Structures are given as C-alpha cells and as structure tokens.
Amino acid sequence: MRYYTGVKDLGxxxxxxxxxxxxxxNRFAYKHLGENKTLLMVFFNNSLRTRLSTQKAGMNLxxxxxxxxxxxxxxxxxxxRGVIMDxxxxxxxxxxxxxxSQFCDVIGVRSFATFEDKQKDYEETIxxxxxxxxxxxxxxxxxxxxxxxxxxADLITIEEHKKVARPKVVxxxxxxxxxxxQAVPNSFADFMNEADVDFVxxxxxxxxxxxxFVRGAKVTHNQDEALAGxxxxxxxxxxxYDDPNYGKIISKDMSWTISAEKMALTNNGYFMHCLPxxxxxxxxxxxxxxPNSLVIPEAANREISxxxxxxxxxxxxx
Ligand code: AN0
Ligand code: CP
Numbered sequence: 001m002r003y004y005t006g007v008k009d010l011g012x013x014x015x016x017x018x019x020x021x022x023x024x025x026n027r028f029a030y031k032h033l034g035e036n037k038t039l040l041m042v043f044f045n046n047s048l049r050t051r052l053s054t055q056k057a058g059m060n061l062x063x064x065x066x067x068x069x070x071x072x073x074x075x076x077x078x079x080x081r082g083v084i085m086d087x088x089x090x091x092x093x094x095x096x097x098x099x100x101s102q103f104c105d106v107i108g109v110r111s112f113a114t115f116e117d118k119q120k121d122y123e124e125t126i127x128x129x130x131x132x133x134x135x136x137x138x139x140x141x142x143x144x145x146x147x148x149x150x151x152x153a154d155l156i157t158i159e160e161h162k163k164v165a166r167p168k169v170v171x172x173x174x175x176x177x178x179x180x181x182q183a184v185p186n187s188f189a190d191f192m193n194e195a196d197v198d199f200v201x202x203x204x205x206x207x208x209x210x211x212x213f214v215r216g217a218k219v220t221h222n223q224d225e226a227l228a229g230x231x232x233x234x235x236x237x238x239x240x241y242d243d244p245n246y247g248k249i250i251s252k253d254m255s256w257t258i259s260a261e262k263m264a265l266t267n268n269g270y271f272m273h274c275l276p277x278x279x280x281x282x283x284x285x286x287x288x289x290x291p292n293s294l295v296i297p298e299a300a301n302r303e304i305s306x307x308x309x310x311x312x313x314x315x316x317x318x
Contacts, residue, residue, distance in 0.1 A: 027060045034061035041065065042107060047141070068100070168267070179248060189201060
C-alpha cells in the first residue's frame with residue numbers, strides 16, 4: 001500500500017479486518033518493519049486520539065515518530081498558487097511539503113475542510129498535494145472529506161461486538177453548536193456500504209450526505225423509525241452538504257439527541273461515537289456512560305486501524 005485516503009485502499013475489507021484482529025493479538029510482532037524508518041505526522045488541526053493512537057501504532061512497528069503541529073510553532077502556510085504572499089503566511093505548502101519529506105519515510109496528514117469552497121474541499125487539495133509533491137507514502141489522519149482510520153476502527157469495533165451475522169447499523173445525525181465536517185459520516189457510510197451490515201442513515205431534511213459516500217444506502221428523515229431494532233447506533237453531527245448551505249448549521253433540533261428513550265427503541269443496541277463528543281447535545285450522560293457505550297473500545301481500536309495501515313505501507317517499502 002502506498003496511499004491510504006479511503007476504504008478503496010484496503011482492498012478486501014474482510015481480509016483487512018482479519019489482519020487488524022491478528023495484529024491486535026500481538027501488536028509487537030512486526031517491530032522489524034519500521035526499523036530506521038521515520039513516521040511524520042502533520043497536523044493542520046487539533047487532535048487527541050489520532051495523535052496518540054497513530055504515534056503508538058508507529059512505535060509498535062519500531063518506527064521513530066515526529067509530530068508537527070503546523071499552526072503551533074511552524075510558519076503559517078499558504079496553500080494557494082499564484083498569490084502574492086504579503087499577508088500573514090510566511091511559507092508556501094509547495095516548499096514545505098518537499099522539505100518535510102526529507103526527514104521521513106511515511107507521512108500522515110490531518111487537514112479539515114475549510115467550508116470556504118465545497119469543490120476544493122471535495123477535491124481534497126491539501127492531502128493530494130502531499131501525495132503529489134512529497135514522493136513518500138501518505139495516509140489520511142482525517143482530511144477534508146474522509147476519516148478512514150476512524151471508520152476502519154469503527155468497523156473493527158462492530159466486528160468484535162456484533163451478536164448477529166448481519167447487524168443493523170444506524171448512522172444518525174445529532175445536534176451540535178458548531179459547524180463540523182462531513183468527513184466522519186462520509187467515511188463511516190463508505191465502510192458500512194462495503195461491510196456485511198444492514199445500514200441506515202438518519203438525518204433531518206437538508207442534511208443529506210454526498211451521494212459519492214451514501215451510494216444508494218437507505219436514508220430516512222425519521223430518526224425513531226431508523227433506530228427501531230438497531231444493533232449499533234453511530235451518532236455524529238455534521239454540517240449541511242447541499243448547496244446553498246454547504247458547511248452551515250441549519251438545525252439544532254434537540255429531539256435528535258441520543259437519550260435513554262431513543263436507545264430504548266433499539267435492539268439493546270450499542271452506542272458509538274468517534275469522539276470528541278459534546279454531552280447534552282449529541283448524547284446524554286447516562287447513555288455515553290452506560291454499559292452499551294462503545295466509545296472507549298472504539299478509540300482504543302484507533303491504534304489497531306492505524307497499525308494495520310502503516311504496516312501495509314511499510315511492507316510496500318521493503
Ligand atoms: C471533528 C469532526 O467532526 O470531524 C473531528 C472528529 C474526529 N470534530 C470536531 O472538530 C469537534
Ligand atoms: N476521533 C478522532 O479522530 O479524534 P481526534 O480528533 O482527537 O484525533
């Protein structure tokens with residue numbers, strides 16, 4: 001594997017989950033692969049889980065790891081070509097990328113959607129510039145429109161906890177006070193569409209996701225109907241995708257918050273969220289603290305999804 005930006009890069013998904021579960025049983029078995037190799041993790045946005053789990057995954061594989069927070073201590077980067085750089089940005093991404101690549105063998109990139117230009121966000125201009133100009137293998141640590149390390153960890157978690165061969169998995173929008181990207185739900189939908197699950201998306205009108213990721217999955221605007229009989233409830237807020245509201249909050253409808261009453265509609269279902277989560281908006285305290293909450297095992301599996309991806313990249317470098 002050379003690049004990891006979406007589910008397509010994993011090939012056979014069942015095989016990938018199997019490999020991840022094997023790695024989980026003995027996460028130090030591949031320490032030789034990363035010997036004298038350096039992982040560079042470049043963050044244009046904040047992170048707790050991705051930062052820790054991906055660094056740990058690299059270390060499990062015997063790599064040295066460098067973390068660069070571009071907005072804390074590095075020069076502010078211009079990303080557009082053809083501009084006169086007389087503002088607050090001191091360096092251009094097109095120099096910064098080849099410089100960064102001098103000091104590493106593998107690069108992870110986190111760069112959120114800006115919501116300024118839907119086309120640019122959905123063309124994934126930042127991560128694609130890393131792919132084009134670094135000369136190194138590149139993987140997504142959540143980019144403008146996708147978070148495939150999260151969705152891979154979510155699938156591993158579902159695989160570990162499912163009680164029936166083909167569980168019902170519901171991705172539901174929930175209210176939030178700030179505009180958030182569609183990256184997490186996009187990737188979750190992309191993975192669930194490939195997995196052996198009965199997948200349903202529930203969101204208020206005006207919040208339909210991009211068809212490239214929904215891919216004909218069932219979509220309903222009635223959350224209660226979707227939750228009926230669900231084995232897994234995956235809550236997430238996202239801002240509107242459709243024009244003219246791209247990147248905007250158009251509803252804060254608190255009747256979509258996942259509460260004990262909502263979970264009572266399910267088949268004793270599990271609650272999932274990628275974290276970070278705002279309690280009281282997305283989910284109530286009792287649900288997230290309850291016995292059916294998978295948020296911590298899900299976060300723990302981020303180490304395993306990252307390690308599986310980096311292992312495959314390292315194997316490609318041998
Ligand atoms: C981000 C998002 O919704 O994409 C990161 C989630 C992993 N969340 C926030 O910015 C709160
Ligand atoms: N779930 C996730 O990616 O969390 P962070 O933003 O903290 O990395």
